[in-house]
Structures are given as C-alpha cells and as structure tokens.
Amino acid sequence: MSAYPSHPRATIGRYRNRGAYDFQAIHSVVNAAPVLHLSFIPSETDPFPTIIPLLGQMGSFANPDADPSSEPLDLYIHTHASTRLVKLVASQTEDGEKGLPVCASAALVDGYVLALTPFNHSCNYRSAVLHGYATPVTDEAERLYAMELITNGLIPERWGNSRVPPTKTELQTTGILKVTIESASGKVRAAGAANDKQDLENEGVIGKVWTGVVPLWQTLGEPVSNEHNRVPVPAYLDNWRKEANERGEEYAVETARKKY
C-alpha cells in the first residue's frame, strides 16, 4: 500500500496526468502548507457547507515512526476546545457515528505560468484534497503528541525550545481533532508554459507577447523580536528560515525551467 484508497470523489477529472495519489505527494503538501482549509456541513437546515482555515499536520500516534512516503497517516487538526467545529465533531461521535465527514484542502502556488494567450495561462502548484471522518482526540498522550507534531511541523524544533509542558488550562482549552483518511488525491503542475502551434507561428503574437513563468515562493523574513524578548534569535530559527527560503526558491525556479 503506497497510496490512500481511490474513490470517484477523489479522482482527478481534468488534466489527469497531473494527478498524484501516493502518500508522499499528499503528506508533503499538507505538511508544507502554512494553512489548511477544512470543509464540513454545519447544519441540516442550512444549504451551505462551510470552510474554516486552520492549522494541522499529518502524523500517526499509533505508529509515530511511520515513513510518510510509504505509510498512511492521520490528519491532526488544531483548534480551540469550544469551537462550533469541536462541538459538532463531539456530537457526531457520541451518536455512535464514525465522526464528522470533513474535507481538508491544502495548496501551494509555485509560479504564474504566462502563455501567449490568456486561455493557456496556468499556475505551477501542488495541492491535496483529503476526505475523512473527524473525531475528538481525548487521550492526553495523543493530544500532547499532536500538539508537538503541529508546532514542530510548522516551526522545526520549536516545541522543545519553548515553555513546555503546557499548563492544565492550556491543555483543557486546546481542541485537537483527528481525521481518519478515507480517500485523498493530489494534483501537481510543475513546468513551463504550454503554447499552441498557431500562436507560436503567428509573428504578430510571438514577436510581441512575453511567455514564461514568474516563479513564486514564500519568504520567511528576518525575525522581529517581541518587546519583552531578552534572547538573541536562536540558530534553529535561522537555519529553518535559510533552508525553507532556499528550498522554496529552488523548487519554484527549477519547475519554471522545465519544458512542458
């Protein structure tokens, strides 16, 4: 098993060659995204699904040393203990149900792809859409595992370099949800512009319109100390910034240079 189960709801329809279903493709996008979008149906009487932007990471408490490239993981979600989402998840689980059906989406845009005609414009991107059942995490050890996973997933080495363990109140007011994945799909575009033959052969077009890719990546800037801060910027933060910035730029520029 190297991929999540396939399902029509999680099958790429357009540009099928961009589809990516393996664990590595899904996990890497969710874990690299600075924000996730979680969708659920909040009410039986309201026709609209809703989305909450929030933070989360893929991990496995049962199998903490799981290899993300070859083993399935759960999606751990961070929220406040008294949100509408947490209450809804709790009520769906109490009823003996599997949990709240949710969909999580993560996307990273790596470049704007400028073709000769607007129609052929595109983006370079990596995206993942996961469907699963959300349940509350109540076991204290698993909750702590998830909090550390999410903190260090977003800011490497931060958990152990901050004031831990959390106080009783901090633990009580944090809501941790686990999404057990039922199906998932990823989609990736990572190449230069694709232009039509007619446009390439049209002197009035090719002689006038610039075509190529404007690479895009996230830059982590110089840390800004809090007014109460008393210590110099630690090496683990500087290393993280440097590596993340270099990796982001390198990926965006390399994909921009690839022939479609």
Place this chain on the structure above:
Amino acid sequence: MSAYPSHPRATIGRYRNRGAYDFQAIHSVVNAAPVLHLSFIPSETDPFPTIIPLLGQMGSFANPDADPSSEPLDLYIHTHASTRLVKLVASQTEDGEKGLPVCASAALVDGYVLALTPFNHSCNYRSAVLHGYATPVTDEAERLYAMELITNGLIPERWGNSRVPPTKTELQTTGILKVTIESASGKVRAAGAANDKQDLENEGVIGKVWTGVVPLWQTLGEPVSNEHNRVPVPAYLDNWRKEANERGEEYAVETARKKY
C-alpha cells in the same frame, strides 16, 4: 451598506475582535490570494463535502466601476467547461433553483507568531470565508468580462498584453461561474506575540525562550522565459513583481512590529 449580510454561519465565534465583515476586508483577501478553496456538496449519497482549489476574483459585470471598499461584488470563478463542478452548477440552476450552494475560502499567512509557550503561538493572517449560490455565466460579454477580471486580477495588465480575444474553442472550453454572495466574514490577526504574565515573570522562561514574529510573504522571482519566447521581460511584469514584493514584505514586517 458597507458589509455583506450577517448570518450565524458567517459569524466569528473565537477571537471576535479579529472579525472583519466589511466589503474591503473580504474583497482584498479574495483578490490577493493566489488560490481559492471552493467547497460544495457533490452528491446526496456521499457524506462528504468536497473542496476544489481554483482561481477567482471579485467583480461586478452589472456595475463594473463598483468601488470594492463600499459596494458588494460577485465572485467570478474560473474552471474548465466540463468539470464536475460546472455540471453540478448547471443542473442546480436548470431545476429553477437559485444555484449550487458553495463556500469559498481564501487565506494569506503573514507571519509565524512565536510566544514563550506553544499554546500562545499563532499566525498573522488575513482570511475570508464567503457563502453564496453559484450559477453558470452564459452571456458572452459577461464571460469575457470575467476572464479579463481574473487574468488581470492575478497578473496586472496581462490580458491586453497577450493574444486576445480568445478563439471560439477557447471560449467554449472555459467554464465561468458567478457566486452571488449571501453572507461573508473575514478574520485578521496583525500583531506581535501575546505572552502570559506568568511566563514573562519566569526567569527560566524569559531568559531562555526567543519570542517574536517571523514575517512571511510571497516572493515573485525573476521571470523565467519560455524556450520559444522572443521578447524581453516587459515593464508591466517587472513593476508588478517589484511592487507586490515590496508591499508583501512591508505588510508582514509592519504587522510583526505591532504590539498585541
């Protein structure tokens, strides 16, 4: 009227002071986000809502000179003409219904907020969640309006500087949806770290843990020309890059410096 209608589904529950409901807050986030997440309920038999990451912009064909800071707009969505989403929207509109109930979410992360304890960690961000009915745009003039709006919204001045108008086939295979907004909410955090008194007064903590904000913004890199490109990088692209990069950095750093 300076804001979209209020509704419990679109009311901020946690951190109410971060809520932003005015047109400007909503429009600016949607239009600045490089990707939108659109949620809908794809099937009556499947329990899961789904999300599709896609491109869109706020605009008004009926009122093209609308002031985004004081007038309501529609959300125009770009997709392919034969996607599952387009088919579903068409079927929901044919039945004499208002359209497909959807939720759109956009989020920009402007910084990682590092407090003394993981519990007080946060992000600086701007987010918007919109609910409305999606309908197909069939009028040719409105479709062209939306295509130009989306192209120029993402890459300023690009439409007129590329090969237009679109061919008949290009028009036919592009799917344009309009979401009429029923309710919307935004949420913004834009400040330094907030630390608890106990942690600030604890010598073992304040003397050891770095606290502050790592600003985050998107960088548009040096354009990478396509193998067929024959013209130099135009000024409108260079200006866009320069201005967007400066604006992104400035906003992220300024908010990082604000006292909570």
